[in-house]
Amino acid sequence: MFIILCHLGCGILLFTGLGLPAALWALFLYVVRMLATTAIYHRLIAHGSYQAPRLVWWLGSLLAASAGQMGPSWWKAHHQQHHRHVDSSNDPHTPLLPRAGWQGFWRSQAGWLLGESFHPQSLPADIEADPVLRLIDRLHVLPPLALAWLSWWLGGAQWLGAFCLSTTVLYHAVASVNSVAHLFGEQPFATGDASRNNGWVALLTLGEGWHNLHHAFQGSVRQGITIRRGAVRLLPDPTFRFIRLLQHLGWASRLRQPSERALLARSAS
Ligand SMILES: [Zn+2]
Ligand SMILES: [Zn+2]
Incomplete structure (x- = not known):
């Protein structure tokens, strides 16, 4: 419902226009909340690709939830199901089943949230055991409403429209990892499975589009890695840079990365 409302809320900008301050607000919200989704929800909470103090888990979850990405238990539950059953009938958002083509694309981009697969089969025990994360999960609707109100308070209808635009684009960028990065790109x-490295998706998601590497090495804190002419090559991965920044600040440790030997052993060629 929240994401649908944000789509409709973009219409506000047709009446107010989008000035530079409001556009910068939209961009700021996009980058901060995308990093929370990729660095905290995905690489930290879902995959444990590095370790971080509890405060990082909590603040990151609040920010990711404010993007309409739901709570940490819901997010991790669905993501684990995706990896466990990737591109099979039990994958909640594969673009290949039960039908490929446009119907599959629509299902993986948005349709899966409108059916029974919206409800996770089970919730992850480690997240449920943390009372703060559990609270954020159950009250996940509050952070986006608070941020919408803050946008309105700061700059009126135009800034509320900028919030809706930022949230809508962010939603589709994250969803494109499920759809586009399982359809188009290199392997x-x-x-x-059908996972692919897609540079456009990586650009929009600050590094999450290198999805074939991610499916090969789910615990790797860096996803921007490929193999070219038999050698390991690094690719742009802003989320990895952000986690390295956290590490310099003492807020991230024990970053996990596959060895060159392991990478070459998984080469498709
Ligand atoms: Zn995937
Ligand atoms: Zn993953």
């Missing part, structure tokens, strides 16, 4: 690693 430098042998994963046995």
Whole structure:
């Protein structure tokens, strides 16, 4: 419902226009909340690709929830199901089943949230055991409403429209990892699924589009890696840079990365 409302809320900008301050607000909200989704929800909470103090988990979850990405238990539950059953009938958002083509694309981009697969099969025990994360999960609707109100308070209808635009684009960028990055792009690693490295998706999601590497090495804190002419090559990965920044500040540790030997052993060629 919240994401649908944000789509409709973009219409506000047709009446107010989008000035530079409001556009910068939209961009700021996009980058901060995308990093919370990719660095905290995905690489930290879902995959434990590095370790961080509890405060990072909590603040990151509040920010990711404010983007309409739901709570940490819901997010991790669905993501684990995706990896466990990737591109099979139990994958909640594969673009390939039960039908491929446009119907599959629509299902993976948005349709899966409108059916039974919206409800996770089970919730992750580690997140449920943390009372703060559990509270954020159950009250996940409050952070986006608070941020919408803050936008309105700061700059009126135009800034509320900028919030809606930022949230709508962010939603589709994250969803494109599920849809586009399982349909279009390179497969430098042998994963046995349809995951692909897609540079456009990586640009929009600050590094999450290198999805074939991610399916080959789910615990890797860096996703921007490929194989070219038999050698390991690094690709732009702003989320990884952000986590390295957290590490310099003492807020991230024990970053996990596959060895060159392991990377070459999974090469598809
Ligand atoms: Zn995937
Ligand atoms: Zn993942």
